[in-house]
Every structure is written in structure tokens, then in C-alpha cells.
Amino acid sequence: MAKVHVTELVLRDGHQSLIATRLRTDDMLPICSKLDSIGFWSLEAWGGATFDACVRFLKEDPWERLAILRKALPNSRIQMLLRGQNLLGYRHYSDDVVRAFVQKSADNGVDVFRIFDAMNDMRNLKTSIDAVKKIGKHAEGTLSYTTSPVHDVAHFVSLAKELEAFGCDTIAIKDMAGLLTPSATTDLVTALRAAVNLPIHLHSHATSGLSAMCLLKGIEAGAAIVDTCNSSFGEGASHSSTESIVAALQGTEYDTGLDLQALQEITAYFRDVRKKYWQYESEFTGVDTRVLVNQVPGGMISNLSNQLKEQGALNRMDEVLAEIPRVRKDLGYPPLVTPTSQIVGTQAVLNVMTGDRYKSITNEVKNYFRGHYGKSPAAVDDDIKQKAVGNDEIITCRPADLLEPEMEKLTAEAELFAKSQEDVLTYAMFPDIGKTYLQERNAGSAAPEALLEKSAVQSSASRYAPNEFKVTLHGETFHINLTGSGHAGQEHRPYYVTIDGIAEEVIVETLSEIEVSGSGVTSGGGKKKAASSTASGRPRALHAGHVTTSMPGTIVAVKVNVGDKVKAGDGVLVIEAMKMENEIQAATTGVVVAVNVSKGDTVTPDEALLEIQPE
Numbered sequence: 001m002a003k004v005h006v007t008e009l010v011l012r013d014g015h016q017s018l019i020a021t022r023l024r025t026d027d028m029l030p031i032c033s034k035l036d037s038i039g040f041w042s043l044e045a046w047g048g049a050t051f052d053a054c055v056r057f058l059k060e061d062p063w064e065r066l067a068i069l070r071k072a073l074p075n076s077r078i079q080m081l082l083r084g085q086n087l088l089g090y091r092h093y094s095d096d097v098v099r100a101f102v103q104k105s106a107d108n109g110v111d112v113f114r115i116f117d118a119m120n121d122m123r124n125l126k127t128s129i130d131a132v133k134k135i136g137k138h139a140e141g142t143l144s145y146t147t148s149p150v151h152d153v154a155h156f157v158s159l160a161k162e163l164e165a166f167g168c169d170t171i172a173i174k175d176m177a178g179l180l181t182p183s184a185t186t187d188l189v190t191a192l193r194a195a196v197n198l199p200i201h202l203h204s205h206a207t208s209g210l211s212a213m214c215l216l217k218g219i220e221a222g223a224a225i226v227d228t229c230n231s232s233f234g235e236g237a238s239h240s241s242t243e244s245i246v247a248a249l250q251g252t253e254y255d256t257g258l259d260l261q262a263l264q265e266i267t268a269y270f271r272d273v274r275k276k277y278w279q280y281e282s283e284f285t286g287v288d289t290r291v292l293v294n295q296v297p298g299g300m301i302s303n304l305s306n307q308l309k310e311q312g313a314l315n316r317m318d319e320v321l322a323e324i325p326r327v328r329k330d331l332g333y334p335p336l337v338t339p340t341s342q343i344v345g346t347q348a349v350l351n352v353m354t355g356d357r358y359k360s361i362t363n364e365v366k367n368y369f370r371g372h373y374g375k376s377p378a379a380v381d382d383d384i385k386q387k388a389v390g391n392d393e394i395i396t397c398r399p400a401d402l403l404e405p406e407m408e409k410l411t412a413e414a415e416l417f418a419k420s421q422e423d424v425l426t427y428a429m430f431p432d433i434g435k436t437y438l439q440e441r442n443a444g445s446a447a448p449e450a451l452l453e454k455s456a457v458q459s460s461a462s463r464y465a466p467n468e469f470k471v472t473l474h475g476e477t478f479h480i481n482l483t484g485s486g487h488a489g490q491e492h493r494p495y496y497v498t499i500d501g502i503a504e505e506v507i508v509e510t511l512s513e514i515e516v517s518g519s520g521v522t523s524g525g526g527k528k529k530a531a532s533s534t535a536s537g538r539p540r541a542l543h544a545g546h547v548t549t550s551m552p553g554t555i556v557a558v559k560v561n562v563g564d565k566v567k568a569g570d571g572v573l574v575i576e577a578m579k580m581e582n583e584i585q586a587a588t589t590g591v592v593v594a595v596n597v598s599k600g601d602t603v604t605p606d607e608a609l610l611e612i613q614p615e
Contacts, residue, residue, distance in 0.1 A: 004254045005041035005225040007079060007201070008242055010270060011069070012044040014233030017205070019280040021053035024448070025065045027276070031269045032072035038258055038266075040076060041225050042112050045069050046105075047080035049338070051088040055430055055437045059446035063108055063422040070109025077138070079112035080105060083338060085124040085400050086117075089429040090339045090364075092372065094403040095127045097410070101425050102131035108422070114172055114201075116142035118340040121374030122162045123398040129166045140201060141168035145175040145188075146295065148333035150378045153187055157195045164196045170225070171198050175214070176337045177295045178207035185214040189221035199224035205239055209287045212240040212248070219254050230263070232270030237285040243267065279452050284317070294321040295328065295336050296345070304345055316352055323348040330384050331368060332376030343368055346551075346577060353550045353605075360550055361388045362582040363574065371395030417442060432556060432600070538596045539608040544588045546608035553577030555601045555609075564592045566612060573597070573609055590614040 015023035028045075035043060046066050054062040070078060085092045087101050102113065113132045117124040125141065132139040141163030143156050160171050171192060173180075180188075185202070192200055202218040202225070204211040215226045228234070231241035246258045284305045290296075296304065308314045324336075327348045334340040343364045351357045367373065369385045371394045395402065406428070411418070414427040417438045427434040440446035468481045478499055495506045541548035557574035566572060566586045573584040594611040603609055 004219050004223070004249060004256050006242065006246070006256050006258060007042045007044055007225060007227045008035065008038070008040045009044045009227055009229040009239055010233050010242075010266075011035075012046065012048055012050055012081070013227075014229040014238050015277075016049050016053075017238040018233055018236065018282075018285050019274070019277045020282075021049045022057065022277050022280045022449075023273075024058055025060055025068060027273045028069065029072055031266055032069065034262065034266050034269075036073045036075050038262055040258075042077040042079040043073060044079040044081065044114075044227075045073070046078065046110060047082055047088060047114075051426075051429060055426060056433050057449050059437060059440065059448045061422075061441065062426065063104070063420075066105070066108040066110065077111040078109050079114060079140075080110045082113050082115045082128060084115055084117040084128050086339060087128075087429065090342070092124070092399045092403065093428065094406040095400060096405040096407045097425070097428055098127050098400075099131045100407055100421065101428075102128060103135060104422055104425060106132075106135050106137050110137065112138040112140060114140045114142055114174075116144050116172075116174055116337065117374065118144060118337050119334055119374040119376065120144050120159055121398075122159060122166075124374050124400070125163070126166055127400070129163075129168060133167050138170070139166075139168045140170045140172050141166060142172040142174045144335040144337050145173055145179060146177070146333070146335035147179050148328075148378065150333060151335075153191050156188060157191050160192050160196050160198075164198055168198060170201050171196060172201040172203055173218075173223075174337070175202075175204035175211075176335075176341075177291050178205040178209075178211055179292065179295060180204050180214045181210055182213045182217040185217045186221045189218045189223050193222040201225040201227070203227040203239075205237060206235050207237050207287065207291045208289055212244065215240055215245060216248065219249070230266055230270055232267050232274055236287055276451055278454050290321055294324045296321065296324060296341070304349070308349070313353065319352045320345075320348050323351050327351065330381040331365070332378040332380040334368075334376060339364070340368075340373070343373075346582070350550050350582070358384055358387055360582065360585070364581060369394075372399050374399060414438075538603075539611070540606055541608045545590065545612045545614055547572055547584060547586060547610045547612065548607060549573075549575050549577075549582075549584055549603055549605055549609065551575075551577045551582075552602070552604045553582070555597045555599055555603060556581060558595060558597060558599060558610075560592050560595070560610070562592055562595055566590065566592060575603065584609070586612055588612055588614045 011023075011028055015021060046062070046069070051062045054060040054065060066078070082088070082102075085098060087093055087098060093101075105113070113128070115125055115128050115132070120143065129139045129141065141160075143159055145156070163171055173188065185204075189200055189202070200218070200223045202215060202223040204214045204227070206212070215228075219226065226245065227239055228242040228245050229239040231243050234241035243260060243263045246256050246260055246263065249255050250260070282305050304320060305314060305317060308317055308320065324344055327344045328334065328336065331344060334344070336344060343362070346362055347365050350360045350362065354360055366388045369380060369389045370392055407424070410428050411424050414424045414435070417435060418424045418427060419442070423438055426438060437446060471478050471480055480499055482495060495508055539546070553575040555573060556576045559574065560566060560572045567589045568586055570586045571583040572586050572592070575582050575584055590612040592610060593613045596607070596611075597603060597609045
């Protein structure tokens, strides 16, 4: 057997999995010459969440990043991750947009297109595969690996045969959650090698702690290429370390031929760089065997923890992780990979936070039931489907067959701020944040999130309150650690603490409050249930007529005006949270008497976003 080839993931999946995709281009470029000299089969450097993060957080032009990396890596294949008909956005695009996106990706530097569909609906892959083949680039058809009553070896073999018939150059096994076991890897790779005449490319996250064993078993069964990540951004929710796999194969028939000493120079560089991004590190990105049950992929776990942390509900992570498999079953066992991981994960958070399963249903879940993402692998729960979409028409054809060509319309809409077809495609992927970014870029005002100095934050005592302390009462000392709390503004707010190591829930009823300001502290005497307004200046949500959100997010649509009559259950606002849109519904019938938000506002669960006067 020929030597095993390696795809290095440090420029994309590694930092996506461990520091929320925040690695900046300026921190990639100094090490590119060394990466380029190693001899990797490919360098994954684009696609996935990098496009979104560039525009949303880093204020970098993702196309410019690709072009710069192309120049900095002249001897390497640049690989990208493409979501089939979803491209790099969260909806299906018309075929002309797909073809334009593939063309521009190739023009700017992509050589290898790893193409997948979250549902493994092969109809959603064919247009992008055809587009890649037409321009002479490498099309890697992808199997989104998962486990369920319907996902067996025979199922994946049938999908691989379709991908081979489409003209793919390689077949990738994309184990985004780290669900493969060594024996399952052997069985699957062996079956694929017998069924198709294409090289097998194995990708498995290290979340469950099994990936290195799976890579070895896959190699022994005939996998020709494996994905690894430099140890500086490897292991845990990321991937098996490149250096470790290279060392393990040295001197065997599978020797990669890569220089271990040269790899160490890359490791030293990225270890130092990673320190700059400390604020994006998460305690949920290490080895976590719960993934074998909840199936949460590496790129999703840190987003879940951040969402819960913003709500003061990080202590409810276990509840969310337990809810995810139940939601996945309700939806017919889709593999958990973008966008289905966000669809299932966001709904699970809502189910937990509202305390009532499917009381609030996201627009994406509704569209999933309508068939907008393709065919579900198994039957969905009919009762929940009825609750979500009633008797709405269900799509049974390829969803993109219902889309009219879009490029001309998108070009016209973006005329005032797009300077190139690449800009039009940025707008197509993310109409709101894309437009904002392009306008800021054109005005020279685009500025990335600040990278905080860890020492400065630690010394800024005025911004922090103690969360771990000792209390001495009647001569007895207690060690108390505050682990979480309920929403601010609740009349009876729970605080979660450990007292001498024993977990307790403390219910606090506010009788008096103090306001902390730059000039000092003021006190409010007397019994006072809650302050009249939040930090944003909006009223607090105190009664059923106050419409609020179950999770922090951004307002993307206000569907009512003051004076409008609404019924309980009517959609009144749309909020984006965890990259998914959720329609917020009126809890009572009446007349809208106040609208406290506008499109683009950032909101939190304790705020009254609008007020309805009940009939």
C-alpha cells in the first residue's frame, strides 16, 4: 500500500472547534511558509464557519483571506468545506448562485472542495459537484457520519455509490461528532473500499477520545488520506494531533514521510498565538464521552456553552445535552452537522429554557418539517410536526428545484455596496451582517472584536464580583462557590451554589436594590420586586403582556406596530440566536401598545421587547 497522506486542519477546523473560529488571517500568515513546505496532501483553510466568523466577528473579507492564503501557500492544495446547496449559509441557494460561488472559490484559490449535505440527501450535492468538476477542481463527496436505527454500513455504502456515479474524485467519511469506534471504522472503510473505486478520506473529531484509534484502524482497512490537526489546536473537540499520528506511523508501511521536527516548529508558533485568544476558550472542548450519546459535534459545543453562559444558565448544560438526542429523534435522526446541528441544538436549548417542550419552535425547525432542507433520514414525529406546521404543504422534490435564479436579483440588491461578484456572494450568504460588513469596509470603519489582555481583565476588580468565597457565621466558616443563576429580573431568582462542596439551590427574593454607577453606589430602600428597566434601558419583562425572548440574540424582524391587534400565538418578532432564527409569539390576545426594539438590536431574556394590552 502507498504511504498515507495527511490533510492538516489547523487553519480551519482546529480553531473552529477550540476557539470559536476566531483565528485571524494576520496570525496565520507568519507560519504559512513552513506549513507549505511540509508536504501535506492538502491544507484545509476555508469554508465551514470561517466565512461567517470573518464577516460577523473579525471584520475580514473572507474572499481576501482566501486569496492571501493562496499566495502564501503556493505549493499546497487549499481545501474548503462546502455545504452543498447551502454553500456557506444556512438556507438553500438557487443553482446559479451555487455555480457562481464554486467558480469564485476556485478563482480565489480553492483546489479541493469537500462537499456534504447535513441530511445526506444526495439531491442537494449534485449541482455543486457538477460545478466543481466542470472547472477542473477536485470534488470530494462526503458522507456525514452518524449513528441511529437507520444509519448502518449498507446505508453509507449506497450513498458512496451515488457519489461515485456523480463523478467525485474521493470519498470523505465526515465524523463531525467523534462517533466512530475502531471496529465501526474498520467495517465502514472495508465496505466502502469494496464498493467504490475511489480513495477514502477519513475525518474524525477527537471529542470522544477514540479518534486516534479510529484513524489507525481506518488506515489498516485501506483509508488513503486522514485528517489531523497540529497539536496546538488538536485533541478534544478538535482532531487527533498531526505530530502524534505522524510519529505513530513512522517506520511502518503507512509512513506519511512527514518531518516530525519541522512539525514541531509549527506547533511552537501556534501554541504562542493561541494565548492571544484566551477569551474564546471553553471548558467544554476537551474529551467528553457524553458525545457518544448526545452526538454534539466539536464545532457546536462551545457555541452551546456560550449561549447558556449569556443567560446565566451554564449549569443547565447537562439538561441541554440530554434534550438534544430527543429532539434529533423527533426530527427523524438527522446527522448533527451545520445547519442541522444548530437547528436541533437551538430547539433543545429552547425546550430546556422554557420548561415546556416545543412551546417555542424556531423557524428553522418549522422549515425542516416542511422539507426545505431535504428528506429526513427517518420518519419525523407527527404530533410535533403538526404542532409546528399544521397542514402546511410539505416539499417532496429537491428543495432547490423550487428556487428561481437569484444572482441577478442579488446583484441588483447589493449594487450600492458590492464592488465585485465576491461581495454579492457575501451578501447572499448573510444578507444582514454581510451588508453591514461591506458598508463598514467601504467606509473604512470595520473593526474586529477586541482581543482582551488577560492581565488587564484580571486586575480590573471593579468590573467583577466574587463567585467563590468564605462566609463566617456564628463562628462557623462555610466555603461557597456560585456556579450559576436564573434570569435577572425574576421575582424569585434561583442561585446555584456549592456549600462546602454540596450543591444547593438558593431562591432569592429582592427586597431592596442598589445601583452601581461610575460615580458610586446608590441605594433603593423599601420592598422592591425588580428594577423598572434593564441595562439596555428597556422595561423588564414582568407580566404576560410583555413579550420577551427565551435566549439572547439579535432582532431580525419586527412584525407588528403600535395599535396592531394580535392573538395569542401570533408571531410578533423574529430573533436570531445561535445563527438560527426563532419567531417570538404573543402570549396573550390584545393590542400592541409599545414596541421597544428595532431590527438589529441585541436583546436578552429579561427585557420586555414589546407590550400587549390584553383584551
